Amino acid sequence: MRKPIAIYAQDVDINLEECCQNARYWGVNTLILSPDLFDEPELPILLNKYQLALWLNIPVFNNPSYLKEHPDKIAVSNTGNLAQQDWCQFICPSDTAYIEHLKAQITEYLDETNPDYISLDFLRQYLYWQDKSYDEIAPEDIEYGCFCSRCMNAFYHSDFATSDATAEIESREFSADFAHWRSEQIASVAKVLTDFIRQMSPNTSIALNTLPWSDKALNCATSKYAGQNKSRLSEYFDAFCPVAFSHMLPQTADDKKQLLNELNAETQTPIYYGLQVAHWRLKKAIPAEQFEIELKQNLALSKQGMVIYNYTELLADAEKATILKRHLNPEIHF
Numbered sequence: 310m311r312k313p314i315a316i317y318a319q320d321v322d323i324n325l326e327e328c329c330q331n332a333r334y335w336g337v338n339t340l341i342l343s344p345d346l347f348d349e350p351e352l353p354i355l356l357n358k359y360q361l362a363l364w365l366n367i368p369v370f371n372n373p374s375y376l377k378e379h380p381d382k383i384a385v386s387n388t389g390n391l392a393q394q395d396w397c398q399f400i401c402p403s404d405t406a407y408i409e410h411l412k413a414q415i416t417e418y419l420d421e422t423n424p425d426y427i428s429l430d431f432l433r434q435y436l437y438w439q440d441k442s443y444d445e446i447a448p449e450d451i452e453y454g455c456f457c458s459r460c461m462n463a464f465y466h467s468d469f470a471t472s473d474a475t476a477e478i479e480s481r482e483f484s485a486d487f488a489h490w491r492s493e494q495i496a497s498v499a500k501v502l503t504d505f506i507r508q509m510s511p512n513t514s515i516a517l518n519t520l521p522w523s524d525k526a527l528n529c530a531t532s533k534y535a536g537q538n539k540s541r542l543s544e545y546f547d548a549f550c551p552v553a554f555s556h557m558l559p560q561t562a563d564d565k566k567q568l569l570n571e572l573n574a575e576t577q578t579p580i581y582y583g584l585q586v587a588h589w590r591l592k593k594a595i596p597a598e599q600f601e602i603e604l605k606q607n608l609a610l611s612k613q614g615m616v617i618y619n620y621t622e623l624l625a626d627a628e629k630a631t632i633l634k635r636h637l638n639p640e641i642h643f
């Protein structure tokens with residue numbers, strides 16, 4: 310399989326042929342499309358015509374529309390708050406009915422099409438870092454889940470439960486035993502979903518979208534709070550895809566290079582490097598010069614693949630689109 314140079318194009322109203330043509334022209338070889346477009350009859354024809362691979366991104370526990378119908382399934386943080394912050398609304402990971410719902414949805418997608426890549430997104434415990442920028446986050450600011458009665462019950466009936474953990478949880482202190490159980494809970498969902506996908510679609514490469522924080526950052530928040538233990542999860546995935554949105558990262562190109570190299574060094578599993586066109590949510594611009602430096606770094610350092618966020622922003626920014634084409638596809642002219 311080719312090394313993916315993928316771009317998120319999740320808008321259901323995009324002009325599909327124009328999107329395929331632009332991607333090919335820029336030198337992108339993979340589209341991360343909304344599954345709502347999978348039943349478009351022209352999709353397989355266009356992918357074939359422009360020689361593009363298809364990537365399906367599946368949000369696992371962040372699912373506001375499901376929570377609208379099933380409000381009782383919401384995760385609860387260590388401070389007792391509901392996991393309900395703007396775009397981030399998390400489902401309790403112990404809810405087995407929700408996993409069955411996800412499997413049914415995956416079945417529907419895979420009946421419609423046969424993606425070359427699937428990424429599992431938000432396959433972690435709920436986190437809320439008070440909307441602070443990376444430099445301002447203190448580990449004690451991070452709220453994490455899930456502490457709902459369903460999870461507490463399951464933990465107390467598990468082999469991980471200890472009297473220390475009970476005392477820590479009752480006094481609202483961090484419990485290493487409970488954190489270990491919450492990581493295992495994420496690993497067990499990862500196993501169930503990746504086994505299921507591999508059974509249905511054995512040739513599809515499966516990636517996990519991870520937090521873009523090194524294992525040691527923020528008091529080991531990735532594993533202790535989010536339950537994303539990369540060495541444990543590498544068993545189930547073909548690649549990790551750190552969600553390198555700039556509002557979650559150190560801002561300079563040098564800092565980002567260092568971070569991505571650290572993430573690469575922490576695991577044997579291939580890492581797909583992220584490239585962001587514009588700030589998501591924050592109103593600060595990413596200068597074209599920084600975009601080009603990051604792109605060149607990614608091309609030099611990532612031996613496995615790259616993911617670009619996103620098509621609509623690139624379409625609106627002719628300067629960055631030209632930079633992308635200059636580096637990825639200097640030859641082709643339509």
Ligand SMILES: [Zn+2]
Pocket residue numbers: 384385401402403455456457458459460461
């Ligand atoms: Zn729960």
